[in-house]
Amino acid sequence: xxxxxxxxxxxxxxxxxxxxxxxxxxxxxxxxxxxxxxxxxxxxxxxxxxxxxxxxxxxxxxxxxxxxxxxxxxxxxxxxxxxxxxxxxxxxxxxxxxxxxxxxxxxxxxxxxxx
Amino acid sequence: xxxxxxxxxxxxxxxxxxxxxxxxxxxxxxxxxxxxxxxxxxxxxxxxxxxxxxxxxxxxxxxxxxxxxxxxxxxxxxxxxxxxxxxxxxxxxxxxxxxxxxxxxxxxxxxxxxxxxxxxxxxxxxxxxxxxxxxxxxxxxxxxxxxxxxxxxxxxx
Numbered sequence: 376x377x378x379x380x381x382x383x384x385x386x387x388x389x390x391x392x393x394x395x396x397x398x399x400x401x402x403x404x405x406x407x408x409x410x411x412x413x414x415x416x417x418x419x420x421x422x423x424x425x426x427x428x429x430x431x432x433x434x435x436x437x438x439x440x441x442x443x444x445x446x447x448x449x450x451x452x453x454x455x456x457x458x459x460x461x462x463x464x465x466x467x468x469x470x471x472x473x474x475x476x477x478x479x480x481x482x483x484x485x486x487x488x489x490x
Numbered sequence: 491x492x493x494x495x496x497x498x499x500x501x502x503x504x505x506x507x508x509x510x511x512x513x514x515x516x517x518x519x520x521x522x523x524x525x526x527x528x529x530x531x532x533x534x535x536x537x538x539x540x541x542x543x544x545x546x547x548x549x550x551x552x553x554x555x556x557x558x559x560x561x562x563x564x565x566x567x568x569x570x571x572x573x574x575x576x577x578x579x580x581x582x583x584x585x586x587x588x589x590x591x592x593x594x595x596x597x598x599x600x601x602x603x604x605x606x607x608x609x610x611x612x613x614x615x616x617x618x619x620x621x622x623x624x625x626x627x628x629x630x631x632x633x634x635x636x637x638x639x640x641x642x643x644x645x646x647x
Contacts, residue, residue, distance in 0.1 A: 378496055388503055393510035400510060405500050421508045433508035448510065452523075476500045 395448030408470030
């Protein structure tokens with residue numbers, strides 16, 4: 376359904392870069408986001424970086440309160456998130472991830488990691 | 491079939507990036523992560539060397555032995571890779587050109603330490619695992635000296 380909605384312009388396609396959402400999301404995975412959905416705790420969301428114009432962050436919504444959104448990476452050792460950035464203002468929310476298009480594993484990846 | 495075609499199509503479409511990395515200069519580095527992983531490599535190497543194969547006609551004991559041996563090797567492999575990753579992060583992200591003035595052997599030390607991680611994967615070699623620990627200790631010293639501190643080298647085991 377989300378794939379269909381994408382073609383009608385109701386979903387946005389984004390590419391994941393980085394390791395902060397491992398193991399849930401790997402680099403090069405694609406996601407579809409709903410820009411009209413209200414996020415709830417536990418959702419994977421995309422928001423504008425509070426200090427870097429034009430940079431989108433993808434993190435998990437830990438909690439939502441009057442101060443904004445507490446966004447945390449699933450892989451805390453490789454993530455810059457609300458622990459450093461503080462609460463992200465709600466106005467910076469871009470959308471909620473609703474569908475995932477995973478990277479197809481390649482043989483070379485397995486070979487490399489076992490060298 | 492349809493799903494596979496759609497996946498291929500979506501992966502081919504242009505997509506803006508959503509950053510999921512350590513996007514800010516968090517500046518949080520600590521060689522302790524490498525030390526813990528290297529300790530695990532040494533520990534698994536010792537355990538592997540201490541294993542004694544059961545009699546060939548004892549199928550149950552042989553199965554248990556093979557299972558344990560396989561697990562130990564897998565953990566050794568994983569922890570050696572983790573050690574290498576942590577060392578490479580220090581090398582490429584933390585250490586800067588100016589540190590070379592204080593530590594002219596910085597590149598050589600880290601390069602050899604990374605090589606030792608590989609050697610620990612390829613072999614069950616306690617001497618190599620101990621060399622790796624010594625290399626990590628040296629890097630620990632360089633790291634804390636570069637920060638103007640002198641943290642004691644303390645191991646977990």
